Amino acid sequence: MTSPAGPPPTGSGDGERKRxxxxxxxxxxTGIAHTYMAAEKLAQAAESRGIDMKVETQGSxxxxxxxxxxxxxxxxxxxxxxxxxxxxxxxxxxxVLTVGVAEGIRHPERLIEQVRSAPVHxxxxxPSSAPAGGxxxxxxxxxxxxxxxxxSYMIPFVVVGGLLIAVSLALGGDATAKGYVIPEGSFWxxxxxxxxxxxxxxxxxxxxxxAYAIADRPALVPGMIGGWIANTGSLYDSExxxxxxxxxxxxxxAGYLVLGIKQVKVPRxxxxxxxxxxxxxxxxxxxxxxxxxxxxKPISWVFEHLTSWLSGMTGTSAVLLGAILGxxxxxxxxxxVNKTAFLFGTGLIATGNQTVMGMCAAxxxxxxxxxxxxxxxxxxxYTEQERETGLAALFxxxxxxxxxxxxxxxxxxxxxxxxxxxxxAVAGAVAxxxxxxxxxxxxxxxxxxxxxxxxxxxxxxxxxxxTVVTAVTTVLLVGFGERGGAEAPGxxxxxxxxxxxxxxxxxxxxxxxxxxSARGAGVAVPAQGTEAAGYGQSAxxxxxxxEQPDEPGxxxxxxxxxxxxxxxxxxxxxxxxxASDKEAAIRELAGLLARTGRVGDVDxxxxxxxxxxxxxxxxxxxxxxxxxxxxxxxxxPVVGFARSSEGVEWGSSDGTKARLVxxxxxxxxxxxxxxxxxxxxxxxxxxxxxxxxRLLAAPDERAVLGVLAEIR
Numbered sequence: 001m002t003s004p005a006g007p008p009p010t011g012s013g014d015g016e017r018k019r020x021x022x023x024x025x026x027x028x029x030t031g032i033a034h035t036y037m038a039a040e041k042l043a044q045a046a047e048s049r050g051i052d053m054k055v056e057t058q059g060s061x062x063x064x065x066x067x068x069x070x071x072x073x074x075x076x077x078x079x080x081x082x083x084x085x086x087x088x089x090x091x092x093x094x095x096v097l098t099v100g101v102a103e104g105i106r107h108p109e110r111l112i113e114q115v116r117s118a119p120v121h122x123x124x125x126x127p128s129s130a131p132a133g134g135x136x137x138x139x140x141x142x143x144x145x146x147x148x149x150x151x152s153y154m155i156p157f158v159v160v161g162g163l164l165i166a167v168s169l170a171l172g173g174d175a176t177a178k179g180y181v182i183p184e185g186s187f188w189x190x191x192x193x194x195x196x197x198x199x200x201x202x203x204x205x206x207x208x209x210x211a212y213a214i215a216d217r218p219a220l221v222p223g224m225i226g227g228w229i230a231n232t233g234s235l236y237d238s239e240x241x242x243x244x245x246x247x248x249x250x251x252x253x254a255g256y257l258v259l260g261i262k263q264v265k266v267p268r269x270x271x272x273x274x275x276x277x278x279x280x281x282x283x284x285x286x287x288x289x290x291x292x293x294x295x296x297k298p299i300s301w302v303f304e305h306l307t308s309w310l311s312g313m314t315g316t317s318a319v320l321l322g323a324i325l326g327x328x329x330x331x332x333x334x335x336x337v338n339k340t341a342f343l344f345g346t347g348l349i350a351t352g353n354q355t356v357m358g359m360c361a362a363x364x365x366x367x368x369x370x371x372x373x374x375x376x377x378x379x380x381x382y383t384e385q386e387r388e389t390g391l392a393a394l395f396x397x398x399x400x401x402x403x404x405x406x407x408x409x410x411x412x413x414x415x416x417x418x419x420x421x422x423x424x425a426v427a428g429a430v431a432x433x434x435x436x437x438x439x440x441x442x443x444x445x446x447x448x449x450x451x452x453x454x455x456x457x458x459x460x461x462x463x464x465x466x467t468v469v470t471a472v473t474t475v476l477l478v479g480f481g482e483r484g485g486a487e488a489p490g491x492x493x494x495x496x497x498x499x500x501x502x503x504x505x506x507x508x509x510x511x512x513x514x515x516x517s518a519r520g521a522g523v524a525v526p527a528q529g530t531e532a533a534g535y536g537q538s539a540x541x542x543x544x545x546x547e548q549p550d551e552p553g554x555x556x557x558x559x560x561x562x563x564x565x566x567x568x569x570x571x572x573x574x575x576x577x578x579a580s581d582k583e584a585a586i587r588e589l590a591g592l593l594a595r596t597g598r599v600g601d602v603d604x605x606x607x608x609x610x611x612x613x614x615x616x617x618x619x620x621x622x623x624x625x626x627x628x629x630x631x632x633x634x635x636x637p638v639v640g641f642a643r644s645s646e647g648v649e650w651g652s653s654d655g656t657k658a659r660l661v662x663x664x665x666x667x668x669x670x671x672x673x674x675x676x677x678x679x680x681x682x683x684x685x686x687x688x689x690x691x692x693x694r695l696l697a698a699p700d701e702r703a704v705l706g707v708l709a710e711i712r
Contacts, residue, residue, distance in 0.1 A: 027058035027082035038104030040687035045108035077115035096121040150210035161198025166399035168192035203231040207251035214255025222283035226250030236296020243335025318432035326363035326428025330420040346441035358436035362462040364443025368397035368404030370470025400444025415477035427466025434458035572640035589663040604633035619650030625658035
């Protein structure tokens with residue numbers, strides 16, 4: 001359908017021209033404020049030009065106002081303002097403009113003009129993961145977003161597979177010379193096999209969804225099959241597969257290979273079968289053969305020569321050998337280097353040398369235990385999903401399942417792998433020094449508890465020291481990377497211009513995140529039923545200012561209104577924010593919230609909010625800031641508002657100082673989506689210029705509440 005050159009007239013009668021109809025999709029990794037702010041801005045800009053527009057929001061509470069087939073078929077163009085993957089396949093044949101979500105907020109009018117001349121989206125068009133406009137799309141590299149997409153899809157397979165294996169070993173396994181064996185045909189053997197399938201699938205899932213994020217659906221099959229090949233060493237004469245590192249390699253190879261194939265010009269009659277037949281077959285075949293004949297041979301060579309090298313070290317220092325074995329065990333967790341060390345220790349058990357396996361057994365659980373402990377030490381560095389994965393990793397570590405740490409290593413390889421290796425080396429060295437022995441080819445505390453280890457006290461000392469070293473090193477490296485501007489899962493939402501994700505004593509973000517999700521930061525905000533009138537007294541008990549006259553009915557409306565589900569009351573409104581800088585403003589707002597009696601520790605609330613600010617500003621632009629904290633310093637959810645006449649520098653992306661400041665605090669124990677609903681409502685309404693003007697002009701707290709009561 002051809003788009004008109006400009007906005008059509010909106011007159012009536014026989015001469016009335018067809019109104020231009022546009023669609024939009026707004027989305028971001030956390031799916032809270034920016035998603036709805038962009039939607040509101042685009043809708044306002046379209047309405048001012050006499051253009052029909054329907055906007056789908058993909059927020060943390062799910063997709064709303066979803067675009068149907070009828071909407072798409074009659075649309076003249078689609079604007080996708082998103083910093084996360086959006087499925088564009090439903091827009092084939094339509095003009096599609098893809099930009100970052102911040103562009104939808106800053107330049108909605110420009111986008112409406114640009115979409116009229118945007119290219120028509122084809123079946124093999126580029127994916128939406130590379131927004132064309134600034135904003136966070138430019139800040140987050142395609143590589144980072146693709147990696148996190150793969151990790152987010154892999155995590156459930158790691159958790160389910162690992163926990164089923166651990167439970168089956170604990171309840172149905174017996175310690176034998178061949179390791180922990182579950183009797184064939186038993187119930188627990190079946191449970192174990194289900195878990196093994198989960199572990200087998202996690203590597204191709206990681207690879208496949210990395211590829212999918214880069215080149216959309218045509219890359220999914222080559223990515224998954226490539227990951228399976230990478231993890232199947234027998235295909236390239238190796239006793240061990242390439243593990244998760246190989247999966248990352250095949251994922252990126254598949255994604256960029258498919259992108260390259262998409263650039264090839266083909267006859268028109270071939271185009272319909274390119275994404276479903278030609279591209280997957282060509283890419284899968286090319287990638288599979290490349291890995292088997294080019295990449296796989298060096299892996300096999302490394303495996304063989306590492307084994308020979310270790311065999312020559314059996315007479316060296318036990319401390320040095322233990323450290324080397326610990327480094328290898330921790331490096332790739334199931335990959336060729338890990339398997340080399342493990343099989344080396346296993347082979348020596350039959351010769352009567354059980355000390356080498358003792359070193360390996362002490363190092364094996366250190367990675368999952370250390371990463372799990374790190375999520376408890378510094379919760380704010382991790383998303384809710386990662387913290388849950390951390391708990392599962394602790395459980396898997398107790399049963400010697402080192403793969404429990406793979407999601408963390410895949411997400412932050414530069415920080416996690418060195419930390420794992422250092423902790424593994426320390427554990428192996430301590431076990432070697434103490435002469436710990438293990439009579440079965442397995443590791444972790446479970447082998448000691450079941451009597452397969454000699455020197456049990458020192459075995460646990462080695463494990464504990466290695467775990468602590470891993471956890472502390474991980475926290476330091478991840479924290480350093482965050483301060484240095486590195487994009488880490490769980491803090492991505494804290495990048496400049498990011499939108500508010502409730503964090504504090506513990507961070508939630510994925511993010512992803514979903515593949516990093518904002519639901520990880522979710523808390524429930526149960527309805528308090530608190531009415532502003534219930535507090536009875538002015539927030540300025542010691543203020544001698546004369547009462548401002550109210551508009552007729554305004555006082556009653558303000559006193560009786562339940563603002564933001566009752567979480568914001570007259571007690572938590574201040575029309576004169578005295579602070580001149582961000583930290584002082586947060587401290588003043590925390591004191592404001594404390595008036596409700598719901599804040600048990602004001603100083604901790606301030607620290608939690610400032611920790612959130614360290615990850616990135618909560619200044620949203622348009623003279624708005626929404627600092628927030630998720631912390632047990634508050635006993636129940638509470639929202640405050642303060643207004644600054646001069647404005648406070650908040651680091652907003654549009655350079656404006658914050659004059660309208662909302663503060664949200666919720667307890668750690670809360671769970672659910674109510675706070676996300678409140679943030680969505682607040683973000684939408686704050687995009688209304690008239691609403692902001694009324695907030696700025698309201699003479700006192702009662703009048704402010706009357707304006708805020710407009711939020712529905």
